Amino acid sequence: MSDPPPQTRAPHGLGARLALVALALPLAVLAEVSIALFVIWIVGVSTLFVGVGIALLLAAMLGTRLVAGLHRQYASRVLAVPIARPYLRSAPGAGPVRRLSTVLTDPASWRDWAWLLVNATVGFALQILTFTLFIAGVFYLIYPFLWAVTPRQVFSSPFGFYTINHLADALVLVPIGLFFLSLWWLTALPIARGYARLAVSLLAPTKGSALRARVSQLTTSRAETVDTQAAELRRIERDLHDGAQARLVSLGMSLGLAEELLARDPEAARSLLAEARAATTSALAELRDLVRGIHPPVLADRGLDGAVRALALASPLPTTVSVALPGRLPAPVESAGYFAVAECLTNAIKHSRARSIAIDIGHADGRLQLRVRDDGQGGASLAGGTGLSGIQRRLAAFDGQLSLESPPGGPTEVRMSLPCELSSPRTSPSSGTA
Structure with missing residues (x-):
């Protein structure tokens, strides 16, 4: 599982609302793409035992997860909370059929399909509503300017029944523009947050999938920890064998030779004892380094x-x-x-x-x-x-x-x-x- 992104403040203010307007049409287009993906799913399932069915399902899977991923990012930014991917992972080295089987039996895939229908209807309506309120507000707010700089027949009947003959008539529409902009200002963020929560309810991991992912993560980390500890033990064993143990063996041999030479050649024995003392110092230094690598005394x-x-x-x-x-x-x-x-x-x-x-x-x-x-x-x-x-x-x-x-x-x-x-x-x- 990837690390969750850091939490940020929920967007607010004019900049956030304008960003939601800018995203409204792309999200509305994605809502219509959801219809196409849902149709591809149906056709793919209907032709599953024909060669083209598997290809259609794989294409629909990739498209659906791409659309769902974009909506998770949107909901994560709007709600300022990390939203993880809920999907089961296929076994390493699995082929297309095995991966497709994992996708078809993954509960998160079924929730994605439900999201396609919800997004194509409710999502489309909410995005168009936000976009329409803003555009209508701006249009009627600047209508007097548009009436003044264009030929009279272009902007002469904004409602089909209200004819404008003078600039004063056009100014009557400014309060309507302010009304639509006020309505957009009051509803843009609540609509976005409601839409984001709707996405989270279907696209975020459930408690069961989060628990499965957590168990998988702990199993992996435990296996890696065991491997790391085994490698660390092998390193300690190797360092002891090649370093301190070898020096201690050499020390024992030097002391044995010194004991034999002590009576007949004191100078040679003294030289061997000096070498033994140096070997003792080196062995102690290596043991200290080894202990420091396991748990430094200064840390304790x-x-x-x-x-x-x-x-x-x-x-x-x-x-x-x-x-x-x-x-x-x-x-x-x-x-x-x-x-x-x-x-x-x-x-x-x-x-x-x-x-x-x-x-x-x-x-x-x-x-x-x-x-x-x-x-x-x-x-x-x-x-x-x-x-x-x-x-x-x-x-x-x-x-x-x-x-x-x-x-x-x-x-x-x-x-x-x-x-x-x-x-x-x-x-x-x-x-x-x-």
Whole structure:
């Protein structure tokens, strides 16, 4: 499931009403297209066992979902709420017949078909009403001007029974224009919102489909988390085997040789003990690095604030850190946030050619908000193999979200959020530059 778009304010004012007028005719045309699509559905179902029936149904499916998607976007903007796609997904690698079967058995498809009929009738009438009220209001408001600048026979009888012989007669129509414009002003937004709610009632996910999508998302994120944890365990095992374990084996051999040489060659034994001490130091350093990669001690001691500042201090690029957390976060959330920021910071250092990096951390609406921004060359993508997809999988295990803005030429901004509650108070927000 894609991340829902951020909520915005519902449109209002003159600009919003004029936008609704501009959209009225295109939406009315889509309403008539709905009739054509419904007819194609009927013909396709009637000829399903003929070769042309499958082609017609596939075409109708694509057209219907395109029209429904446009109306979801319209309703989302009018109501200022995100509206997700409710459709079931076909199995990977499914052929046209299997995909068509999924569409025909998908409850959301039947609701789309119902929407085609509703949109072709009620939707068409509502859009034409909004457009007509506005055009009529403007027409009668400027009628005296039109009467004055055109030949008399063109605008001489606006109602068929009221003949205009003088400009004063034309001015009588101005209040009618004001009446229509006032009616349009009062009804444009209510009509749009009612139309949008009607669309939502048929095109938005139902509780059942939302639950199925949620279960599918959790199943996918759980599988990805298990895979990630298995890969992390293999990495730890490999690091232990190739690093600290090898050094400890070498240390044991050096100590054994030193024990044998101690009596007959003290100088050689002393040299082996010095090598053993150096190997011990190296093994401890590798173990510390390994532990830091699993869960940094600074994260446990100083929380997300101190751990991220430690990352910034170690960064070769000027890195600004701004933290506004009113309390301590749960340890799993701190760990996920820390490693997400660390990966973003590593990506920026390695790939962005940036001159500076900014990290912002905050908490709002029960979610940890993370932002990493660099002034580099841009062009990053979630499919670019730079670790962002791994961050997305890590956050998905916590029901987190990641969004990326990285136009060519930069800047690149990664926004992440995790649901969490604060566990202990904090004195004040802090900021600084490393």
